[in-house]
Amino acid sequence: MNISVKKIILFFLIASIVFLMIVVGAIYLFVSNIINPDTKGVDNIAVINISGPIVGGDNGGMFSSPVSSSGRIMAQINKAKKDDTIKGLLLRVNSPGGSSAASDAIYRELKKFKATGKAVVVSMGDMAASGGYYVSMASDKIYANPATMTGSIGVIMQFTNLEELYNKVGIDYITIKSRKYKDLGNPDREMNEEEREILQTMVEGVYQQFVNVVIEGRDMEEKIVKKLADGRVYSGEQAKSLGLVDELGNFYDAVDYLAELVGIEGEPNLVYYNQLSPIERLLSSFNEGLSNKLLNTFLGMENNFKNNKLGFYYR
Numbered sequence: 001m002n003i004s005v006k007k008i009i010l011f012f013l014i015a016s017i018v019f020l021m022i023v024v025g026a027i028y029l030f031v032s033n034i035i036n037p038d039t040k041g042v043d044n045i046a047v048i049n050i051s052g053p054i055v056g057g058d059n060g061g062m063f064s065s066p067v068s069s070s071g072r073i074m075a076q077i078n079k080a081k082k083d084d085t086i087k088g089l090l091l092r093v094n095s096p097g098g099s100s101a102a103s104d105a106i107y108r109e110l111k112k113f114k115a116t117g118k119a120v121v122v123s124m125g126d127m128a129a130s131g132g133y134y135v136s137m138a139s140d141k142i143y144a145n146p147a148t149m150t151g152s153i154g155v156i157m158q159f160t161n162l163e164e165l166y167n168k169v170g171i172d173y174i175t176i177k178s179r180k181y182k183d184l185g186n187p188d189r190e191m192n193e194e195e196r197e198i199l200q201t202m203v204e205g206v207y208q209q210f211v212n213v214v215i216e217g218r219d220m221e222e223k224i225v226k227k228l229a230d231g232r233v234y235s236g237e238q239a240k241s242l243g244l245v246d247e248l249g250n251f252y253d254a255v256d257y258l259a260e261l262v263g264i265e266g267e268p269n270l271v272y273y274n275q276l277s278p279i280e281r282l283l284s285s286f287n288e289g290l291s292n293k294l295l296n297t298f299l300g301m302e303n304n305f306k307n308n309k310l311g312f313y314y315r
Contacts (some may be wrong), residue, residue, distance in 0.1 A: 101204055
């Protein structure tokens with residue numbers, strides 16, 4: 001691979017800028033920790049943001065893409081649960097959904113938080129759909145803006161059939177498998193009816209799990225939930241009239257209600273568990289752009305196709 005001197009200079013220039021930003025960010029965080037007021041002995045409300053797609057694992061952080069990983073979110077909920085100064089949790093949801101398993105993991109951790117006697121209130125942002133709505137079912141009360149997009153109760157699996165394209169390009173896709181279903185979802189061939197039935201049965205099972213969570217969380221009859229759970233999204237105003245959310249209001253309306261619910265008098269002290277500081281947001285944005293730039297510059301290629309992966313998604 002031929003790498004020009006100009007590219008080498010560009011690489012070291014970018015690396016120097018990144019290093020400088022890391023140093024500035026570390027200093028900022030250090031100073032912030034020193035000057036932050038002591039919250040011991042104060043009744044606090046924890047604020048945890050679920051922003052962007054909900055994914056599994058512990059991915060994410062200062063230099064990650066804007067996603068909500070179940071591992072990090074659960075750790076933050078667990079930390080708030082163990083903190084005696086935290087009297088309630090305000091969950092700010094602004095997510096289109098994502099992994100079914102990750103959404104359920106966060107939901108279950110929120111249920112553990114509530115089992116301690118602490119309250120959970122949800123404030124929906126622009127969107128709290130599918131997996132974003134699923135995690136909201138663990139709350140004591142849900143606030144949505146009139147224009148919030150929510151609902152989208154359902155499950156989806158998607159596969160790409162590239163057989164015709166492979167034939168045109170002349171690609172011979174060879175598969176060696178132990179049993180006949182091991183390559184289920186293989187993009188080099190059309191899916192047969194037996195395989196469709198297997199996957200449809202699995203989707204229906206995960207869908208029923210979603211329905212059951214809504215039945216419990218909203219105290220609704222199953223027939224009503226299933227009538228609403230056809231995959232469509234609702235505005236916050238529609239969701240309120242259908243009983244899918246409790247109140248129309250913004251973040252501070254939800255804060256005021258939660259403070260009253262847990263018996264905090266006056267202005268509540270909010271403890272943000274995963275809100276990025278300005279320098280962290282800057283570093284995150286720079287890192288994402290830098291990663292794409294380096295990939296295109298030094299590898300000279302882009303991935304145009306993604307292999308099919310088995311998985312259930314609330315989106």
